[in-house]
Amino acid sequence: MKRFDVSSVSKELKIKMYMRMQQIRMFETRTIEHAKQKLIRGPLHLYIGEEANAVGACAALEKGDYVTSTHRGHGHCIAMGGDLKKMFAEICGRTTGYCKGKGGSMHIADLDLGIIGANGIVGAGMPIAVGAAIAMDNQSRKNVILCFFGDGASNTGSFHEALNMASIWKLPIVFYCENNHYAISTSSSDSLNIHDISIRALSYGIPGKTIDGNDALEVYLTTREARQRAVNGEGPTLIEAKTYRTIGHWIGDPVRYRTGSEEEEWRAKCPIRRLRDYLLGTKEATEAEIAHIDTEVKAEIDEAERFARESSDPTPDEALSDIYA
Amino acid sequence: MSTGIRMKEITYARALWEAFDEAMSRDERVFLMGEDIGVHGNIFGAMYGLQEKYGGKRVRSSPISEVAIVGAGVGAAALGMKPVVEIMFVDFATIAMDQIVNQAAKLHYMTGGKVKIPLVIRTQGGAGTGEAAQHSQSLEAFYAHVPGLKVVMPSTPHDAKGLLLQAIEDENPVMFIEHKLLYATRGPVQEGYYTISFGKAEVRRKGKDVTIVAYSKMVLDSLDAAEELSQKGIEAEVIDLRTLNPLDTETIITSLRKTGKLLVVHEACKTMGFGAEIMARIAEKGINVPMRRVAGEDTPIPYSRVLEERVIPNKGRIVNAAISYFD
Numbered sequence: 233m234k235r236f237d238v239s240s241v242s243k244e245l246k247i248k249m250y251m252r253m254q255q256i257r258m259f260e261t262r263t264i265e266h267a268k269q270k271l272i273r274g275p276l277h278l279y280i281g282e283e284a285n286a287v288g289a290c291a292a293l294e295k296g297d298y299v300t301s302t303h304r305g306h307g308h309c310i311a312m313g314g315d316l317k318k319m320f321a322e323i324c325g326r327t328t329g330y331c332k333g334k335g336g337s338m339h340i341a342d343l344d345l346g347i348i349g350a351n352g353i354v355g356a357g358m359p360i361a362v363g364a365a366i367a368m369d370n371q372s373r374k375n376v377i378l379c380f381f382g383d384g385a386s387n388t389g390s391f392h393e394a395l396n397m398a399s400i401w402k403l404p405i406v407f408y409c410e411n412n413h414y415a416i417s418t419s420s421s422d423s424l425n426i427h428d429i430s431i432r433a434l435s436y437g438i439p440g441k442t443i444d445g446n447d448a449l450e451v452y453l454t455t456r457e458a459r460q461r462a463v464n465g466e467g468p469t470l471i472e473a474k475t476y477r478t479i480g481h482w483i484g485d486p487v488r489y490r491t492g493s494e495e496e497e498w499r500a501k502c503p504i505r506r507l508r509d510y511l512l513g514t515k516e517a518t519e520a521e522i523a524h525i526d527t528e529v530k531a532e533i534d535e536a537e538r539f540a541r542e543s544s545d546p547t548p549d550e551a552l553s554d555i556y557a
Numbered sequence: 558m559s560t561g562i563r564m565k566e567i568t569y570a571r572a573l574w575e576a577f578d579e580a581m582s583r584d585e586r587v588f589l590m591g592e593d594i595g596v597h598g599n600i601f602g603a604m605y606g607l608q609e610k611y612g613g614k615r616v617r618s619s620p621i622s623e624v625a626i627v628g629a630g631v632g633a634a635a636l637g638m639k640p641v642v643e644i645m646f647v648d649f650a651t652i653a654m655d656q657i658v659n660q661a662a663k664l665h666y667m668t669g670g671k672v673k674i675p676l677v678i679r680t681q682g683g684a685g686t687g688e689a690a691q692h693s694q695s696l697e698a699f700y701a702h703v704p705g706l707k708v709v710m711p712s713t714p715h716d717a718k719g720l721l722l723q724a725i726e727d728e729n730p731v732m733f734i735e736h737k738l739l740y741a742t743r744g745p746v747q748e749g750y751y752t753i754s755f756g757k758a759e760v761r762r763k764g765k766d767v768t769i770v771a772y773s774k775m776v777l778d779s780l781d782a783a784e785e786l787s788q789k790g791i792e793a794e795v796i797d798l799r800t801l802n803p804l805d806t807e808t809i810i811t812s813l814r815k816t817g818k819l820l821v822v823h824e825a826c827k828t829m830g831f832g833a834e835i836m837a838r839i840a841e842k843g844i845n846v847p848m849r850r851v852a853g854e855d856t857p858i859p860y861s862r863v864l865e866e867r868v869i870p871n872k873g874r875i876v877n878a879a880i881s882y883f884d
């Protein structure tokens with residue numbers, strides 16, 4: 233059974249999505265090495281295994297759209313076209329980083345790319361997305377906010393207040409739930425009394441849809457449709473994408489809360505391999521073309537890493553600036 | 558007959574674990590609630606194995622719902638339970654501010670003393686791990702400002718256990734604020750059940766030249782500083798407040814009568830920090846001594862190590878501030 237129609241997705245876009253997913257995977261994998269050598273401090277919440285969500289959803293955005301991100305935000309930033317050098321430098325606390333070393337992994341954001349903020353507070357991005365959508369509504373812009381959040385965040389008051397407010401005012405938001413089945417050690421089956429988070433949309437009278445978050449094309453098409461609805465003035469949509477982080481919640485997580493075989497099952501559903509196999513299957517790309525992309529991405533990551541290594545730390549007194557505008 | 562008091566060397570996290578275990582095995586009304594406190598045993602392992610031992614009704618690992626965690630604690634306490642709820646970081650306790658400030662702290666008063674809220678809200682704060690602005694704050698002054706709340710900030714494993722058991726015995730809501738860098742610290746802890754009274758500061762080091770008043774992790778930094786000062790011929794007396802509310806001003810004043818100089822040290826931002834309250838109380842008692850503060854800069858906590866170190870007090874800054882009295 234064909235669940236959606238991919239014929240409207242250009243070959244170029246599919247290849248770009250593959251490239252972006254590889255950027256995320258390789259970027260994240262490289263930061264692990266740094267964290268292990270203690271070159272990076274603080275928690276790193278990596279996006280490994282979830283790449284199709286950020287990439288597929290952001291690919292559906294148009295110029296002038298915005299996203300709100302989370303504590304697991306590297307993928308969102310890369311999917312929006314983030315500068316890998318500035319990202320790596322930020323994670324290493326360098327003065328050349330996106331936030332001059334003040335934000336770190338959890339707060340990388342580039343407003344110029346349309347990222348309103350990555351957030352250390354679970355759920356906090358959701359009301360902010362509502363406000364951004366109010367700005368668009370009042371300014372009569374034909375744009376939307378793509379609001380990322382997790383299964384865990386869907387249990388916060390912020391989630392419910394944001395969905396209600398967005399629904400009564402028919403605000404242009406796509407609420408995108410990355411349901412990776414866990415919030416730190418807490419399985420979503422222990423923290424929700426429902427199987428699909430998307431049914432919460434019913435309470436707010438908005439469409440809710442559960443999709444495969446490891447399928448970049450399905451993510452893209454679903455988000456595109458929700459975006460269209462939002463710019464048409466029909467209000468928000470709740471998309472729930474089932475996915476999985478195939479690494480721990482953070483580096484150093486003992487991962488006592490799930491089994492290795494469950495992880496293996498999800499590793500087998502790797503979103504990157506899936507799109508590659510699809511591209512090869514439809515002959516939209518050759519092995520050589522794929523290998524070329526992989527090599528180029530690796531070179532970019534090498535460069536980003538080198539940039540971060542060679543950048544300098546901020547001067548200590550930099551800590552005293554930027555407190556007020 | 559021997560006193561029967563036995564001590565053993567354990568970590569601060571393990572001392573907390575022992576307090577939970579002691580309280581839960583003695584009193585059926587005690588139960589724990591918070592995020593990731595089940596299999597994970599909280600993110601610092603301070604509750605590891607307790608859910609297995611006491612079951613899911615007494616160790617309730619909750620969804621990410623700070624308002625409901627504290628609010629449910631208030632409701633259960635009102636009906637005679639003794640909830641010990643956990644907010645993973647003090648930064649997130651701001652989400653539950655209504656339940657802490659308008660509910661827990663007020664119910665006893667508003668009902669003319671009818672309703673009691675014997676609720677312990679445990680959380681942890683502080684910088685030093687590169688977790689940046691939303692995971693590193695020291696917000697104790699917010700809570701110390703609210704009548705009806707008690708505020709406890711232990712610095713040693715022994716105090717952590719004894720003060721937590723006291724907090725559970727207390728009939729009022731208690732904010733029990735740990736520091737993330739203390740969990741791995743070790744020290745001698747009394748075995749079995751014991752409590753430490755609130756409102757009794759502890760003189761951690763005797764000295765005649767200057768009085769250093771601190772709490773939580775800054776007690777350790779102050780003791781390190783006192784060692785270095787001693788090598789320079791300055792003997793600092795170090796007082797660990799242990800509880801901010803109630804506050805033991807007597808112990809401070811007794812020390813000041815001897816040293817005549819006050820240095821207050823805290824990690825929280827200087828402006829409106831708890832140090833201001835200490836100084837005001839000393840001044841109001843007519844104790845006329847010079848007073849200085851070593852406190853966090855008035856900035857959010859930055860991520861980069863060099864920046865974070867710039868804004869947080871440390872041994873060197875405490876030493877310099879103390880020496881400045883003798884220049």
Ligand SMILES: Cc1ncc(C[n+]2csc(CCOP(=O)(O)OP(=O)(O)O)c2C)c(N)n1
Pocket residue numbers: 277303304352353354355381382383384385386410412414415416481592621623645649652
């Ligand atoms: C308000 C709040 N409570 C708790 C935390 C601690 N915390 C950080 S990430 C996380 C889990 C979030 O789960 P989910 O929303 O599913 O996102 P995921 O990490 O799975 O991507 C928790 C509890 C926090 N940062 N903010």
Ligand SMILES: [Mg+2]
Pocket residue numbers: 382383384410411412413414415416
């Ligand atoms: Mg999750």
